[in-house]
Amino acid sequence: xxxxxxxxxxxxxxxxxxxxxxxxxxxxxxxxxxxxxxxxxxxxxxxxxxxxxxxxxxxxxxxxxxxxxxxxxxxxxxx
Numbered sequence: 001x002x003x004x005x006x007x008x009x010x011x012x013x014x015x016x017x018x019x020x021x022x023x024x025x026x027x028x029x030x031x032x033x034x035x036x037x038x039x040x041x042x043x044x045x046x047x048x049x050x051x052x053x054x055x056x057x058x059x060x061x062x063x064x065x066x067x068x069x070x071x072x073x074x075x076x077x078x079x
Contacts, residue, residue: 004024016040038074
């Protein structure tokens with residue numbers, strides 16, 4: 001079978017990866033502290049333009065806009 005390679009995180013670290021067969025993974029029980037998770041789902045299909053009508057600020061125009069959106073999401077979820 002496939003060998004799992006443990007990945008030791010440090011405080012404040014984040015990991016992002018696809019969850020397909022190429023990245024089989026498991027999560028071990030934590031013994032102290034709090035685990036924070038931000039499950040995200042992505043697609044390679046483009047969003048219909050009408051989907052952006054629902055967004056308060058509309059479609060992100062630059063990479064910086066996308067980054068700002070992610071930072072906002074992560075800050076909100078951290079409280």
